[in-house]
Amino acid sequence: MKPNPIAQRIQSSFDQQDFMQTLGAKIEKIEEGKVIISCNFQESLTQQNGFFHAGVMTSIVDSACGYAALTQMPEGKDVLSVEFKMNLLRPAKTPKLIAIGQVIKSGRTLTVCEGWVYNEDQSKLLCKMTATMIAVER
């Protein structure tokens, strides 16, 4: 099986994000236009009620959206978040977050993605993101 160059590029960029290591986040899946990132519960990631902090969910789903956009960009391009909006729907009481980023419109300059953060078995939607990404020269 030959290696997938896009997946390598994304994994390598992800590994350079020290903050993703701080969160203990990892890439679960990379498809054309879609990336899934998970994050296991740790006390160090909690807000005042002992659940995952909204900032943790935002961080991983923003990354999932950015890498989803990157799957559709030419070699040599990188992607930056221009803006995002999060709706926090339920308390993040779960042993593991599953964040999905998916492209809904890709363009030469801008790519719009949607993101979802679910609980461990994906039975509950915890938050919903919409994000705009811009392609930049690496």
Added chain:
Amino acid sequence: MKPNPIAQRIQSSFDQQDFMQTLGAKIEKIEEGKVIISCNFQESLTQQNGFFHAGVMTSIVDSACGYAALTQMPEGKDVLSVEFKMNLLRPAKTPKLIAIGQVIKSGRTLTVCEGWVYNEDQSKLLCKMTATMIAVER
């Protein structure tokens, strides 16, 4: 000088947010309707270019907005983020983030806040947030 009960409530809630300790964030100022939180640079908080991760900025400015809302709520109430929107304006190349949260409209149920994240000397606006908070029983 008598202690400020609102400031104590906010500091105590902040201290219970383990994620704020993970980020090394601290409360700089608490005023009626306004809270400032700072965060020093650490490698553990970076994205792939070595700057602060957008998720770090989001986490502290969301907290600043939430606590700004809390300054205007009656005893016994807590505050949760309903939604927020961030515009990322510049790369976060700075030794220290300064996040300001400020109430623009407070209501019985919902409070709307604006947030700004600046570089160390507040000469550059790095991102802009608008957030909606809801009052809940503690």
Added chain:
Amino acid sequence: MKPNPIAQRIQSSFDQQDFMQTLGAKIEKIEEGKVIISCNFQESLTQQNGFFHAGVMTSIVDSACGYAALTQMPEGKDVLSVEFKMNLLRPAKTPKLIAIGQVIKSGRTLTVCEGWVYNEDQSKLLCKMTATMIAVER
């Protein structure tokens, strides 16, 4: 066939929105948690390039989201938009807009909806909304 009281309530509220008549908008479908509103092209609704103005799309999809929320509220309640976010994905070059509002999380106080505006045959997504609605006493 007995009349559907929710559909009647929504149609009656819609008929009281003079701005919907100004736009020539009409309700196409009302289901549990989902409402579809359409709007035919008129010169009076255009922006500088002769396409539908973003404000027209926003108006009808915000209404579709609000009424989608209302389908899940008890008798005697009304719904107001707290906030919404729109991503404009393509120029709105179409003889007819189709706006869909759908509840993604309903609560006692707040309901979160997603909205989509499509071209006439729903082959192109023109914009995407996320909206937060609040239940109020009528």
Added chain:
Amino acid sequence: MKPNPIAQRIQSSFDQQDFMQTLGAKIEKIEEGKVIISCNFQESLTQQNGFFHAGVMTSIVDSACGYAALTQMPEGKDVLSVEFKMNLLRPAKTPKLIAIGQVIKSGRTLTVCEGWVYNEDQSKLLCKMTATMIAVER
């Protein structure tokens, strides 16, 4: 007094937006990075409680933001809204809306603006927008 070419460009683009005429909106002021648009009350612009429809406020403040961005763009460029977010703060019970759009960060490709809609005497903030604009070739 010599004519201001930017102001002429903006007024001429505004005059081509038939929807602005439908709303009865007019440009009140054009400054570097800031544009003000007003809109008088008409029954034809109301929602179900007889106040200005949120879609009317969105339409004029989005235009104010777009033209504010245009004041800082080179000749030959036009501006399109990429996305915006509105927080609706109070019922729009006023004989006249005053919408202000202001650039907070301008770039070669993207410009970020903030918008405010006030009541007639600007004593009450009715809604708050944040918008991202993109420069395109005319």
